[in-house]
Every structure is written in C-alpha cells, then in structure tokens.
Amino acid sequence: MSNDSGGYGEVVNRRQFIRVAGATGAAALAGCSGGGGGNGDDDEAETITDVTPPGQEQVYDTRFVSATNNGVPANYHLNPDATQNYDDIAGSYVFERFAGYNFQTQEFELVALEDWSVDNETFTLTIREDLNWDNGDPVTARDLITQFRLQKKTDAPIWDFAESVEEGEDEKTVVFTLESETNPRLLKHAIGGQLDRIYAHHPTFEQFLDQDASGIQGFAYEDDVIGNGPFSFESKDKQSWKFTRNDEYADADYINFEEVQLLNRGENTALQQGLRGGELDGMHSLFAPPNIANSMPDHVQEINTPAKWGYGIVFNHDHEHFGKIEVRKAIAHVINREAVAGNAGPRTKATPDVITGIAVDDQERWLGDDMDAFETYGQDSSQEDKAASLLRDAGYTKSGGKWQDGDGNTISADYATPAGWTDWTTATDTVVDQLNSFGFDLQINSAPMGDFYGNYIDNNFALGAFYWLPGGARSSFPFYPLRWEMQCPDIDAGHAFPTGEKTIPGMDGGEMTINPLEEIQTVAQMSSDEEATDTIRRVAWHHNQTLPFVGVTEKQEQTWLSSDDFNTPASNDPVLGIKWASQYLPRTGKLSAKD
Numbered sequence: 001m002s003n004d005s006g007g008y009g010e011v012v013n014r015r016q017f018i019r020v021a022g023a024t025g026a027a028a029l030a031g032c033s034g035g036g037g038g039n040g041d042d043d044e045a046e047t048i049t050d051v052t053p054p055g056q057e058q059v060y061d062t063r064f065v066s067a068t069n070n071g072v073p074a075n076y077h078l079n080p081d082a083t084q085n086y087d088d089i090a091g092s093y094v095f096e097r098f099a100g101y102n103f104q105t106q107e108f109e110l111v112a113l114e115d116w117s118v119d120n121e122t123f124t125l126t127i128r129e130d131l132n133w134d135n136g137d138p139v140t141a142r143d144l145i146t147q148f149r150l151q152k153k154t155d156a157p158i159w160d161f162a163e164s165v166e167e168g169e170d171e172k173t174v175v176f177t178l179e180s181e182t183n184p185r186l187l188k189h190a191i192g193g194q195l196d197r198i199y200a201h202h203p204t205f206e207q208f209l210d211q212d213a214s215g216i217q218g219f220a221y222e223d224d225v226i227g228n229g230p231f232s233f234e235s236k237d238k239q240s241w242k243f244t245r246n247d248e249y250a251d252a253d254y255i256n257f258e259e260v261q262l263l264n265r266g267e268n269t270a271l272q273q274g275l276r277g278g279e280l281d282g283m284h285s286l287f288a289p290p291n292i293a294n295s296m297p298d299h300v301q302e303i304n305t306p307a308k309w310g311y312g313i314v315f316n317h318d319h320e321h322f323g324k325i326e327v328r329k330a331i332a333h334v335i336n337r338e339a340v341a342g343n344a345g346p347r348t349k350a351t352p353d354v355i356t357g358i359a360v361d362d363q364e365r366w367l368g369d370d371m372d373a374f375e376t377y378g379q380d381s382s383q384e385d386k387a388a389s390l391l392r393d394a395g396y397t398k399s400g401g402k403w404q405d406g407d408g409n410t411i412s413a414d415y416a417t418p419a420g421w422t423d424w425t426t427a428t429d430t431v432v433d434q435l436n437s438f439g440f441d442l443q444i445n446s447a448p449m450g451d452f453y454g455n456y457i458d459n460n461f462a463l464g465a466f467y468w469l470p471g472g473a474r475s476s477f478p479f480y481p482l483r484w485e486m487q488c489p490d491i492d493a494g495h496a497f498p499t500g501e502k503t504i505p506g507m508d509g510g511e512m513t514i515n516p517l518e519e520i521q522t523v524a525q526m527s528s529d530e531e532a533t534d535t536i537r538r539v540a541w542h543h544n545q546t547l548p549f550v551g552v553t554e555k556q557e558q559t560w561l562s563s564d565d566f567n568t569p570a571s572n573d574p575v576l577g578i579k580w581a582s583q584y585l586p587r588t589g590k591l592s593a594k595d
Contacts, residue, residue, distance in 0.1 A: 059245065062565065062593035063259040064281050066582055067274065069266050073236040079221035080199055081154055088195050089284065090241045092583040093260055094227035095197035096131065096250075099188070100584060101473035103305045104577030106365075108192050111587070112139070112228070114172075118184040118527075123161075123176040124168060125191075130250040133201055134232045140202075141167040144174045146209065147200030153213040157190040161524070183526050189474040194579055201226040230586050231260050239264055254589035257566075275300050275560055282561040282591075284580035287423070290347050293558070301568055303559040303576050308359045308475030310554035311344065311427045312468025314456070314488070315547075318496040321411050322463050326394035328547040330387035331463075332377035334438045335431055339380075341553045344427040349553040351379055356540040357485045358478045359469055360554045366478050366536055373507050374544045384438055403439045412441035416455060416464025419446045427553065428465050456491035466491070468551040478536045479523045485548040486517050497548045504545045507537075516542040561585075567592045 068089040070076060076087040078094060096112040110116070115126040131139040148158065148165045162176040178187075204226060208216040225233040230251070231243035241262040245255055263280075265271050272292050274280035293302060313331070315322040322328060332355055341349035350360045354374040358366055367374065377383070388398070395406045402410045417428040425446070432442050445464070447455065455461045470490070474480045486497050499517045506512040520539045526532040543549075559581045561568045569575055569590045578584050585591035 058595075059256050059258060060593040060595070062257040063261055064257060064566065064582075064586070064591075064593075065261045065263065066280060066282050066284065067265040067271055068241065068262045069271075072238050072264055073241045073262070074238050076236070077220040077222040078199070078225050078227075078233065079216075079219050080195065080197065081150060081216045082219055082221070083217070085220065087241070089583075090233075090236075090243075090262055091195075091197065091199070092229075092284075092580070093231040093243050093262075094225065094229045094233050095199040096229045097192075097194075097197050098125075099192040100578040101192060101194075101476070102574065102577040103473070103476070103579070104574050106476060108188055109578065112198050116188065118182070118187060121178040121181055123178060123182070123187050125174040125176075126168075127172045127174070128250055129172060131198075131228060132248045132250065133226050133228050134246045134248045135226050136248055137201070137226075138171075139198060139228050140171040141174045142171070143200055143202045144198065146202045146205050147198065148174075148176075150200060150205060150208055150216050153216060158187070161187060161190065181525055181527065183479070183524050183532065185477050185529070186479065186524055189477060189480070193474065194472055198228060230255055234259075251587050251589075255586050255592075257586075257593035260586075275562065278562070278564060280560075280562065281564070281566055282559075282582035284559055284582045285557055286560055287348065288558060288560075289345065293347065296560075297562075299563045301561045301563060301571065303561065303571075303581050305557045305559070305577060305579055306350075306359065306361055307471060307555035307557050308473070308481075309467050309469050309471035310349070311340070311424055311552050312466055313431070313463060313550040313552065314466035314468075314491075314495050315463045315549070316459060316461050316495060317498060317548075318459065319413075319462050320409075321405070321413070324394055325546055326390045327396075327411070328550070329377070330390045331435060331440075332547060332550045333383040333387040333390070334434055335377075335550065335552065336382045336434060337379050337552050339382075339434070340427050340430045343430045344423045344553065348423075348556050348558065350556060351553055352551050353379055355544055355547065355551050357468070357482045357543040357549065357551065358536075358540055359475050359481065362476055362478065366533065367540060368533075368537075370507065370537055370541075374541065377550075382434060382438070387438060398439055401439055402441055410441045411439075413443075413462035414445040414464075415442045416445050416447060416452060416461050418452045418465065419448050424465055431465075431552070453491065456494045459494045459496055461494075466549070468549040469554070478540065479520060479532070482536070482539045482543060483517070483520045485543060486520075488548075495548070502542070502546070504542060507541050512538075512541075514538060514542050561591070565594055567594060 068087055070087045070089060076085050078091050080086050080091060098112050099108040099110050101108050112128060112131055113125055114128050117124050127139055133139060145165055145167060152159045161178050161182045163179050164177045166175055168175040227233060230246055230249050232246045234242040234244045243260040245258050246252060268287060271283055271286050272288055275283060276296060315328055317323045337351040341351050352360050353363055354371060354376050356374060364371060391403055396403045404410050415432050418424060428444060432444055435442055469475045469481045470484045486499060487493055488495050501513060501515045503511050503513050516539045519535050523532045523535055561581060575588055575590055
C-alpha cells in the first residue's frame with residue numbers, strides 16, 4: 001500500500017480516514033501491507049556510506065520523482081491542522097520535523113531541535129540556531145508557541161500533559177509547564193511523531209489564535225506557503241506537486257539536486273511499474289508482494305521498517321459468547337498465527353511470540369525473563385485440545401461438529417473485515433477457516449470502510465478484523481498500545497472492554513488483583529523505563545490473560561529507492577531506520593544526485 005501509514009495511526013485518524021478515503025479510497029488501498037525481507041538482505045558486509053561534506057560544489061539540475069496517493073494535488077493543501085485535505089506526503093518535504101524516531105536504534109534523533117529536556121514539571125525545546133523559514137526569517141519560539149496554542153484547540157497530544165507554553169530564556173527556546181511530573185518518553189512521542197512538524201509561521205497563522213478550532217481547521221494553506229524544510233512549495237495541479245531546493249534550509253549544503261515532484265498515483269500497480277520502468281526514483285511506502293518485489297531491477301532498493309501496526313481480532317465484550325474470557329482464549333489457541341502470516345504475506349508480516357498488546361520487536365525488551373511465563377497461545381500451531389478444554393470449562397459442548405452453549409445455541413456470528421484490503425481479506429479467510437474447522441460457525445462480513453468502522457463504533461458486531469496496535473513510533477512504548485487496546489479510541493471504545501478492578505490468575509501462580517487502566521496511566525508520571533517496567537509487565541500480563549484483542553500479525557513497511565540517478569545508502573546504514581527514507585534522506589546527504 002502506498003500510504004504513509006505506520007498502521008494509519010500516525011497518518012490519519014479514523015474520522016479523517018473515512019472522510020478522505022470513503023469507498024473510493026478503500027478500493028485504492030487494496031493490497032495494503034508492508035515490507036519484510038528486502039532485495040538487500042545479502043548485503044550485511046556492505047560498508048556504511050559517508051555523507052558528502054557540507055558545502056557542495058555543485059547543485060545538479062536533477063528532479064527526484066516520487067508519488068502521492070492522498071488524492072488530486074489541486075484539491076489538497078499544506079495546513080496540517082486542517083486534516084481533511086492535508087497532504088502529509090507533500091508536507092514532509094516543506095516542513096521540518098522536530099525529531100525522527102529511528103526504528104533500528106529505538107531512539108529519537110533530533111532534527112529541527114538542538115535539544116529537548118525534561119526537568120520536573122517543565123519540558124524545554126531548543127530550536128536549531130540555523131533553522132530558518134524559506135523567506136529568510138528565523139524560526140523562533142514565537143512560531144512554535146503560535147503552533148502549539150493552535151494545536152491546543154485541536155487537542156494535540158502534548159496537551160494531554162502540558163498546562164501552558166511560553167518563550168524561554170531566548171527566542172530559540174520554548175518551555176512547556178506540565179500538569180505534573182511526566183514520563184519523558186511520552187513527551188517526546190507527543191511531538192516527535194512522523195507527522196509532527198514545524199509549520200506555523202507566526203505572521204501567517206496568528207490570525208487564528210483568537211478564533212475557535214474551526215478557524216484553523218478550515219484554513220486551506222496553498223498560496224504563499226512559507227516552509228522551513230529542504231524544499232519549498234512551487235506549484236500543484238491535477239497531475240503533481242512540485243518543490244524546489246530551499247536555499248535557506250539549515251542543511252541545504254547536503255542537498256545537491258534542484259527539484260522534487262510528487263505524481264498523483266493511486267494504484268499499486270502503477271506505482272510498482274513506475275519503479276520498475278524508471279518513472280519513479282522512490283516511493284515512501286508501497287506494498288509489493290514477493291513476485292513483484294523480486295522482479296524489481298537491481299538498482300531498486302527495498303527498505304524495511306516495522307509499522308507497529310497489523311492484523312488482529314477485536315471482540316465485542318458485551319457479546320453472549322465473545323464476552324467470555326474462555327471463548328476468547330479458545331480462539332487465540334486455535335489460530336495458528338504463522339499460518340495466517342504465511343498466507344497473507346510472509347515477506348511482509350511478523351507474528352508476536354506472546355499475545356500481550358506489545359509490538360513484536362519490543363516484547364523481549366520490556367518483558368525480559370518474565371516473558372517465559374506468558375501464554376503463547378500457539379504462535380505456529382493450532383492448539384485445539386487446549387481450546388476445547390477451555391470451552392468445556394465454560395459450559396460448551398460439541399454437537400454435530402459445532403460448539404454449543406448450555407441452551408443449545410451454536411457459537412455463530414458474522415466476522416467483520418474491511419473490503420478492499422487484499423492481504424487482510426486473505427488473513428480473514430485463514431482465521432475463519434481455522435475457527436470453523438474447529439467447530440465455530442462464522443460467516444465473513446466484508447464491508448466498505450464507512451460501514452466497517454460505523455458498526456464497530458455502534459457496538460454492532462460480534463468479532464472481526466482490526467488493527468491491534470495504534471501504529472507508528474509511539475507503539476514502540478508499551479504505554480500506548482496497552483492503553484489503546486482497552487480504550488480503543490479509533491472506534492470510540494465500541495468494543496466495550498470492561499474497565500475497573502479485576503482478579504485474574506497471577507504470573508507466579510495464585511491470583512492477582514489489578515485495575516489495568518489505572519495502572520497503565522501511572523506510567524505517565526514515571527521518570528524512567530526502569531521505574532515503568534514492572535507496571536508495564538503487570539498490565540501486559542493482564543492483556544495476556546484477558547485478551548482485549550488477539551494480535552495476529554504485525555506489518556513490516558516497504559520503502560523503495562532507485563540508485564539509477566541517485567546515490568543511496570548501503571542497506572545496513574542505520575539512517576534507514578527513520579521513516580520515510582525517500583523523505584528523510586535528502587536532509588542527511590545520503591540521497592544525492594549522481595554527477
């Protein structure tokens with residue numbers, strides 16, 4: 001799928017997705033998936049390339065061509081606060097990000113900021129001294145304060161923790177006063193996401209400070225756009241966006257080509273052909289199944305990063321059957337997660353070792369030695385005997401090959417899945433086949449996006465496919481996915497997961513009492529990972545034992561670069577851990593035009 005997704009969580013929220021995509025957009029997302037291994041898998045011995053030193057002697061009249069699938073550029077704009085028609089792919093070239101999260105090192109790397117620090121109840125940002133707007137004005141604290149105050153009207157994440165924002169000791173320093181001592185990771189994720197950028201040039205945006213949220217949300221920023229990123233807005237029409245090299249950019253000396261063009265392309269096949277045929281120099285995110293990926297020319301490089309997002313099962317916890325822990329556990333035991341991944345995309349899917357609500361690559365880091373105590377539910381097997389035992393303990397019996405409750409009612413329901421997502425369709429077919437072979441009676445209900453989300457929001461479903469992680473860099477910190485699985489704001493908590501104090505089996509035997517939502521919220525006030533670890537493990541154990549969701553697969557992103565006309569990094573260069581390579585690399589000198 002050619003979408004700046006990270007599981008859609010960082011790209012568009014659920015309401016925006018429905019407004020923007022609708023039925024047409026959902027069809028364009030057919031084939032949505034990510035990246036697994038890549039064309040560069042055998043390059044482990046490659047030497048990591050050095051960047052060209054600042055002060056390039058020549059800037060080439062070369063154009064980097066990529067694409068946007070957000071829609072017709074003429075209908076889109078560059079105001080991130082007006083989410084409905086904002087093109088985030090275009091915005092990534094025009095506005096600088098605060099920081100980039102590196103999925104390889106699992107740390108942030110500062111970009112527009114010189115420093116950020118947390119001291120008790122303050123969060124201080126120091127802007128790079130050389131960061132300027134493309135009209136020559138310096139980017140100052142006044143610009144950021146204007147942006148953050150506007151974002152308070154739109155409930156930006158930083159305002160979950162901050163009370164106010166003011167200028168610090170000079171015009172390059174911004175200081176948030178926090179409501180209480182706050183976990184530094186949460187603060188950094190609150191402004192360091194893929195789409196978090198500095199865009200509010202004060203003279204342009206100050207007019208909205210005295211208006212309500214509808215003022216800034218209705219502003220279509222498309223004339224006299226003032227940016228601070230590596231490229232400046234030049235023009236847009238039905239066919240493409242065009243940008244030119246920003247001479248005022250802080251790291252302009254690393255950029256040796258004049259233009260970027262984003263073509264309007266919505267279909268995966270056209271994008272794949274564009275890479276194969278040389279029309280495109282790169283694509284930030286594009287699903288290509290094994291046969292297509294293997295057919296790419298040698299000069300086309302595949303770059304893989306975790307999405308922290310993927311296919312899972314959501315339950316209606318008010319349902320007569322799926323509201324029972326034993327039934328949910330039985331389902332988890334029956335599903336062979338590796339088989340689902342193998343059918344839906346073995347190159348582009350990973351499966352969690354244990355079902356906890358923690359992303360695949362982060363489980364061992366956060367669970368440590370306790371991970372062995374967690375129930376795996378059969379990552380690569382269908383544990384039907386365990387599933388049958390659980391159902392019998394809950395009063396179910398098997399008759400005529402189907403499981404029935406004490407009143408003779410078969411465990412029968414519609415299994416919801418989104419229409420048009422071909423890899424999810426395959427995953428759903430596999431899951432439902434496994435469950436029905438075991439003795440459930442499930443029918444697949446494939447619905448367009450509006451109906452799909454609407455039924456979940458209205459609690460009008462039994463069980464179905466849904467992403468089990470909110471997606472993007474924030475999902476690397478378990479606070480977010482563990483809380484998200486309980487609250488599930490993307491469907492307005494339509495899964496009706498019960499909150500409050502519960503008594504569940506203990507990790508070391510016996511029983512434990514826990515209020516999981518209250519406990520995970522306390523992580524927001526913890527100052528270190530060490531302090532947070534015990535609470536994260538307790539809540540992860542709760543999820544493992546009660547199954548708000550069943551995490552089945554996690555997507556791996558596929559980004560593409562062509563080295564036909566551009567120098568590109570070695571496949572093992574750590575800089576490739578920052579999304580998205582085609583957007584981020586020009587800033588570093590590691591994507592440069594050839595002589």
